[in-house]
Amino acid sequence: MSLTAFIGAMELGLVYSLLAFGTYISFRILKVADLTVDGSFVLGAAASAMLTFEGMPVVGIVAALTLGAIAGVITALLQTKMGIQPILAGILTMTGLYSINLMVMGGKANIPLLNKTNIFTYAENFGGRTYKIIVLTAIITVVFIILNWFFRTLLGLSLRATGDNEDMCRASSINTDSVKVVGFALSNSIVALSGALVAQMQQSADVNMGSGMVVISFASLIIGSVIIKDNNITMGLLSVVIGSIIYRLIIALILTTNFPPSYLKLISAIVVITALSLPNLKRKMEINRMGRGRKYAKNQLS
Amino acid sequence: MLRINSVNKTFNKNSLDEYAALNNINLHISQGEFVTIIGGNGAGKSTLFNAISGSILCDSGEIILGDEDITYMPEHKRASFIGRIFQDPMKGTAPNMTVGENLIISYMRSTNRNVIGVPSKKEKDYIREHLSSLNLGLENRMKTKIGLLSGGQRQAVTLVMATLVKPKLLLLDEHTAALDPVSAKTVTEITKKIVSENNITTLMITHNISSALDMGTRTIMMDSGRIVMDLKGEERKKATVQSLLAKFN
Numbered sequence: 028m029s030l031t032a033f034i035g036a037m038e039l040g041l042v043y044s045l046l047a048f049g050t051y052i053s054f055r056i057l058k059v060a061d062l063t064v065d066g067s068f069v070l071g072a073a074a075s076a077m078l079t080f081e082g083m084p085v086v087g088i089v090a091a092l093t094l095g096a097i098a099g100v101i102t103a104l105l106q107t108k109m110g111i112q113p114i115l116a117g118i119l120t121m122t123g124l125y126s127i128n129l130m131v132m133g134g135k136a137n138i139p140l141l142n143k144t145n146i147f148t149y150a151e152n153f154g155g156r157t158y159k160i161i162v163l164t165a166i167i168t169v170v171f172i173i174l175n176w177f178f179r180t181l182l183g184l185s186l187r188a189t190g191d192n193e194d195m196c197r198a199s200s201i202n203t204d205s206v207k208v209v210g211f212a213l214s215n216s217i218v219a220l221s222g223a224l225v226a227q228m229q230q231s232a233d234v235n236m237g238s239g240m241v242v243i244s245f246a247s248l249i250i251g252s253v254i255i256k257d258n259n260i261t262m263g264l265l266s267v268v269i270g271s272i273i274y275r276l277i278i279a280l281i282l283t284t285n286f287p288p289s290y291l292k293l294i295s296a297i298v299v300i301t302a303l304s305l306p307n308l309k310r311k312m313e314i315n316r317m318g319r320g321r322k323y324a325k326n327q328l329s
Numbered sequence: 330m331l332r333i334n335s336v337n338k339t340f341n342k343n344s345l346d347e348y349a350a351l352n353n354i355n356l357h358i359s360q361g362e363f364v365t366i367i368g369g370n371g372a373g374k375s376t377l378f379n380a381i382s383g384s385i386l387c388d389s390g391e392i393i394l395g396d397e398d399i400t401y402m403p404e405h406k407r408a409s410f411i412g413r414i415f416q417d418p419m420k421g422t423a424p425n426m427t428v429g430e431n432l433i434i435s436y437m438r439s440t441n442r443n444v445i446g447v448p449s450k451k452e453k454d455y456i457r458e459h460l461s462s463l464n465l466g467l468e469n470r471m472k473t474k475i476g477l478l479s480g481g482q483r484q485a486v487t488l489v490m491a492t493l494v495k496p497k498l499l500l501l502d503e504h505t506a507a508l509d510p511v512s513a514k515t516v517t518e519i520t521k522k523i524v525s526e527n528n529i530t531t532l533m534i535t536h537n538i539s540s541a542l543d544m545g546t547r548t549i550m551m552d553s554g555r556i557v558m559d560l561k562g563e564e565r566k567k568a569t570v571q572s573l574l575a576k577f578n
Binding site for chain 1: 384404405406407408409412413415419420421422423424425426430431433434435437438439442443444445446447490491
């Protein structure tokens with residue numbers, strides 16, 4: 028792998044680790060696969076692209092954070108107040124967001140941002156080849172510190188408990204509905220931040236750039252959890268960053284071969300399926316093996 | 330302290346399966362009383378607890394705790410002053426969080442803290458001290474995931490969680506029934522200790538008639554949604570397991 032490819036993979040790994048932070052909150056902590064992500068990622072990218080186009084990249088990031096949070100609130104309200112199944116609630120918000128995203132992008136499916144000032148250009152002068160990595164690392168460090176602190180506060184602990192045991196939460200006078208609203212808002216806000224940064228980094232936003240983001244982020248979560256097994260919050264968040272970077276390095280390696288890039292999403296899906304089903308398959312195989320052993324012993328006895 | 334006035338609850342109203350789980354219940358409990366509740370399955374014991382804690386709303390009647398009418402207060406609001414422990418040790422704690430984190434949540438909830446507050450060193454020490462008073466050595470396992478503890482240990486932690494800040498009312502729903510005899514005994518002893526030391530008004534459902542008489546200051550028996558017997562004072566001292574069993578039939 029060339030240095031350029033390696034730096035590119037690092038950049039992608041870092042920027043998508045924010046996406047994985049978002050799904051870490053919904054999937055690992057609240058234990059809900061939140062499909063809003065595919066939409067809120069583009070929402071962040073769209074808002075950020077439009078404002079970067081107008082010369083306000085930082086405002087674009089702030090707008091993305093806010094809009095992402097709103098998308099999360101809607102999904103959470105569909106689940107809690109309207110009683111819609113979690114997965115369906117996410118799909119509904121995601122579907123609705125497609126139109127909203129187009130609207131934000133002024134009806135255009137693609138916003139090119141070539142030669143526009145973005146938040147990475149500020150670091151261009153002193154960062155050398157790794158200037159994007161420097162900016163991204165700084166942002167991720169800030170998000171990491173905030174999340175790590177948040178999950179030790181009463182609200183953060185309540186959020187974790189809500190995903191872990193809802194009965195216990197009600198008995199501890201936690202309003203699980205409100206806690207879920209906060210959780211999904213936070214999750215989608217960070218996802219939108221990821222989208223916003225991707226748009227500025229790649230100097231374009233596309234209305235279809237969000238498809239498959241859920242699966243990609245799950246792949247990162249899973250790779251991360253294989254490498255760091257300890258699942259307290261600090262280690263969990265760290266594993267997310269590492270997982271995301273490794274995922275991108277693997278993809279970069281695959282791209283150095285003649286393998287057609289169009290298969291990448293299929294590979295991501297297979298990675299996630301394998302990782303999620305492995306524990307189950309292992310157990311089934313063990314039961315089968317024990318069963319065979321017993322049959323064998325019986326035959327020997329008779 | 331707790332006044333339950335003519336409370337009714339009927340399930341499956343206007344159908345063949347209609348049955349009155351609570352049938353005009355009147356119960357007055359004074360501050361510091363420890364009431365044990367016995368009765369067969371379907372007698373309405375758990376429904377009574379559900380009505381008090383708010384997991385179900387009663388059809389009619391009123392429930393007053395202290396000076397406050399809590400009949401229609403949402404469950405999670407009541408939970409800040411009513412502690413409840415279930416039969417299933419898995420129900421009261423978050424298994425993937427540590428012993429310390431579980432205790433911190435319930436402590437900070439009952440002290441009505443700022444939602445983005447973090448516990449101070451002093452409060453953490455207070456919680457640890459409380460835990461060490463159980464003499465189970467759990468204070469050295471604050472960082473252990475609670476799912477790794479045994480059922481008895483989990484139930485003991487749940488008891489501490491419910492009483493870190495003294496609740497106005499403690500509801501124990503057969504909280505030792507799922508435990509082995511040794512753990513059940515330990516948890517029973519801890520219950521007695523915590524309740525008497527803090528003088529907590531307590532209601533306890535049990536299927537063990539001897540512990541119903543042994544623990545607490547008053548015993549009531551329920552049947553078909555009614556309170557059919559209410560023993561306290563001298564009368565209760567004279568009662569035996571046999572005399573109560575006779576009433577069961």
